[in-house]
Amino acid sequence: MRFERNGTVNPVLKDINLEVNRGEYISLIGHSGCGKSTVLNIIAGLLTASEGVVIVDNKEVNAPGPDRALVFQNHSLLPWLTVYQNVELAVEKIFRGKKSKAEQREWILYNLDMVNMSHALDRLPSEISGGMKQRVGIARALAMEPKVLLLDEPFGALDALTRAHLQDEVMRIQGELKNTVVMITHDVDEAVLLSDRIVMMTNGPSATIGQILEIDLPRPRDRLALADNPTYNHYRHEVLSFLHEKQRKVEAIDKHRQVKAKLASKVSANA
Numbered sequence: 001m002r003f004e005r006n007g008t009v010n011p012v013l014k015d016i017n018l019e020v021n022r023g024e025y026i027s028l029i030g031h032s033g034c035g036k037s038t039v040l041n042i043i044a045g046l047l048t049a050s051e052g053v054v055i056v057d058n059k060e061v062n063a064p065g066p067d068r069a070l071v072f073q074n075h076s077l078l079p080w081l082t083v084y085q086n087v088e089l090a091v092e093k094i095f096r097g098k099k100s101k102a103e104q105r106e107w108i109l110y111n112l113d114m115v116n117m118s119h120a121l122d123r124l125p126s127e128i129s130g131g132m133k134q135r136v137g138i139a140r141a142l143a144m145e146p147k148v149l150l151l152d153e154p155f156g157a158l159d160a161l162t163r164a165h166l167q168d169e170v171m172r173i174q175g176e177l178k179n180t181v182v183m184i185t186h187d188v189d190e191a192v193l194l195s196d197r198i199v200m201m202t203n204g205p206s207a208t209i210g211q212i213l214e215i216d217l218p219r220p221r222d223r224l225a226l227a228d229n230p231t232y233n234h235y236r237h238e239v240l241s242f243l244h245e246k247q248r249k250v251e252a253i254d255k256h257r258q259v260k261a262k263l264a265s266k267v268s269a270n271a
């Protein structure tokens, strides 16, 4: 993937080749700016790859579609609609002519119940907490019955307790519905806890997949029990060492640049 701005070409991603199985939970992890959101936006059809294609269910996709629902870090609810109406909007769009009004209502309630939001159906987004907004965003995405759920740091803006609670809910829902999920995260514990595979990306420019780690931990997973589990800690260590090794490289390159710049300034001062 290349971005062009003011006549300058910026190569962001290169050779991203990833096959995701149906029902699999994949996390993308990598340093800030390496291109994770770009990958997700290409899958969502919001960006078109400079080269290559995205295939979902044997079909090439190059525009947004209801088969791929995206949930952002900053909950994107419409502020003038209630919790119920926010989900209703998506459900009406997808199921118009396919489900009756009563069936649609049942489906909206079912999905809001799934994320434990049945108690706040008539509240506006401004009247609920950040974690609750994120739940509604997830319910709205699930209600679209997407083939692929795309989560862009869905828990990033939440406090630790709410984050843990919502992670558990997403794990439970995914266990029930067997959604295919691609999630961006910066949180190593979150990646290990939730994923079947962790895709670790190298630093940009021309970022690519550096390593893929398979997380072979039985489900359902319990965060407390896993804290003392040596296999869990091994996976955690693998991801941390990947990220730190890459980080060291960045620092090494920066140092190299600093040294070069210092030398250059000395040379020009002596000239």
Ligand SMILES: Nc1ncnc2c1ncn2[C@@H]1O[C@H](COP(=O)(O)OP(=O)(O)OP(=O)(O)O)[C@@H](O)[C@H]1O
Binding pocket: 003, 004, 005, 010, 012, 030, 031, 032, 033, 034, 035, 036, 037, 038, 039, 204
């Ligand atoms: N529309 C765009 N036009 C030009 N450059 C872009 C555009 N979108 C992203 N970039 C650049 O592409 C690179 C990757 O950005 P991206 O947002 O995908 O990274 P990221 O890994 O998701 O970062 P973060 O973890 O900080 O959210 C960055 O250098 C960014 O500045």
